[in-house]
Amino acid sequence: MxxxxxxxxxxPAAYKAMLGLEQFIQNSGLDRKLYEWIKLRASQINNCSYCIDMHAKDLLSMGESAEKLLLLTAWHEVPHFTAEERAVIELTEYATKLSEAGVPKEVYDRVRQHFSEKQFIDLIMAINVINAWNRIGVSTGLYPGAVK
Known part of the structure; x- marks a missing residue:
């Protein structure tokens, strides 16, 4: 590597702009753990090793179990995730892989069972931010431990 x-x-200006987007999400009221699940799942899909490492560690430090983290890629198959987490993870997958199927109405409806219109947009912004970070990380060859 x-x-x-x-x-x-x-x-530095591009980095500052990204931090501005990150700050927007931090101030949106979005639950911090949900945001970390978004970050971890999108990073897995995008193969961003730096972000996978960072966000898995962040979730562990927030009290999530290693078992739950290891099962994230198979979230459809296990009972470890709440209905709210499942809706957010599913939205993250569809919005990250947007060109494959868009965001189907049934996915939107599942998310809206738990979140208002404003919160839905906050979720989409959160997904946008981590996808942007992933694209920076992968494009520049960032990996765990590469920068301090």
Whole structure:
């Protein structure tokens, strides 16, 4: 593995813009654990090792079990996730892989059972932010331990 560039140093203004989006989500009222599930699932789909490592560790530090983290890729098959978490994870998958099927109405309806219109947009913004971070990380060759 070789880091292609340190994106923090290469373009501080771009990094600052991303931090602004991150701050928007932090101030939106979105549950922090739900946001971490979004970050971890999108990062798994996008194969961003740096973000997978970071967000798995963040969830562990928030009290989530290693078993639940290990089962995230098979969330459809296990009872470990709440209905709210399942709706958010499913939305994350569809919105991350948008070109495959869009966001089907039934997925939207499941999410709306738990979240208002404003919260739905907050979720979409959260999914957008982690997908943007993933694209930066993967494109620049970022991996766990590459930067401090």
């Amino acid at each position: 070789e880091l292609r560039m340190n994106h923090y140093e290469a373009n």
